[in-house]
Amino acid sequence: MTQRTFGQPATPRPDKEIQRVLVVVAHPDDSDFGAAGTIAGWVDAGLSVTILLCTHGEQGGFDDTNREQMPAIREREQVAASAALGVKDVRFLPGHRDGWLEPSWELQRQIVEVIRDVQPQRVLIQSPERWYDRIQASHPDHLAAGEAAVRAIYPAAENRYAWPELIERQRLEPWHVNEVWIMAHPEMTHVVDITDTFGRKVAALQAHASQTGHMSDQLEDFLSGWGSGVADMFGLGQGRLGECFHIMDLG
Numbered sequence: 001m002t003q004r005t006f007g008q009p010a011t012p013r014p015d016k017e018i019q020r021v022l023v024v025v026a027h028p029d030d031s032d033f034g035a036a037g038t039i040a041g042w043v044d045a046g047l048s049v050t051i052l053l054c055t056h057g058e059q060g061g062f063d064d065t066n067r068e069q070m071p072a073i074r075e076r077e078q079v080a081a082s083a084a085l086g087v088k089d090v091r092f093l094p095g096h097r098d099g100w101l102e103p104s105w106e107l108q109r110q111i112v113e114v115i116r117d118v119q120p121q122r123v124l125i126q127s128p129e130r131w132y133d134r135i136q137a138s139h140p141d142h143l144a145a146g147e148a149a150v151r152a153i154y155p156a157a158e159n160r161y162a163w164p165e166l167i168e169r170q171r172l173e174p175w176h177v178n179e180v181w182i183m184a185h186p187e188m189t190h191v192v193d194i195t196d197t198f199g200r201k202v203a204a205l206q207a208h209a210s211q212t213g214h215m216s217d218q219l220e221d222f223l224s225g226w227g228s229g230v231a232d233m234f235g236l237g238q239g240r241l242g243e244c245f246h247i248m249d250l251g
């Protein structure tokens with residue numbers, strides 16, 4: 001177990017202590033904007049990564065694509081984006097409307113099911129806390145997905161009396177998550193240097209053509225501006241690119 005003093009930010013465990021990672025986000029493209037470079041690095045380090053989407057993101061986009069077609073389009077785009085990072089396990093939860101996500105008991109139970117099935121040591125989520133300085137990162141669905149994920153991680157996933165039918169009917173035994181990485185948190189405590197995986201981050205976001213196609217050539221500049229701002233903030237050095245997180249250690 002990692003030793004630390006309360007009040008000090010947690011630092012992540014070495015990747016070699018982690019075998020499986022679960023990423024939980026509200027919409028297709030969320031994990032790619034926030035963490036594609038980091039996720040690509042985890043894949044390179046041999047970690048098995050599963051991405052779970054709470055909605056199909058049918059409210060996204062900037063053109064008049066028929067909204068009934070959007071769920072299938074965005075599902076295909078997320079699968080392609082994840083493939084660019086080397087992630088093959090991409091799952092979508094049924095029954096949640098984009099823009100209407102709530103940290104409901106149903107959403108929590110669905111996330112608990114996936115946690116117990118995947119058995120991740122590390123889970124990457126969106127912040128349940130609103131970041132007022134960057135309100136776009138704190139879309140209400142992101143807050144809801146983050147809140148539901150935190151509640152699912154602790155206590156429900158590790159408590160056998162939470163939804164006992166998961167054990168009785170589906171043989172999904174309790175599972176303890178060791179570490180949570182939070183994107184778009186108001187207090188960022190950890191940076192990952194993504195300079196070497198940045199090209200795959202760009203490829204992943206290009207795969208979300210319904211969301212990024214209108215940016216065309218500016219997409220890469222936009223992402224590198226963002227990454228170098230993070231690198232500067234954490235002192236990674238000239239020409240480096242970063243992604244940053246708040247880390248929770250659950251022992």
Ligand SMILES: [Zn+2]
Binds near residue numbers: 026142
């Ligand atoms: Zn989103």
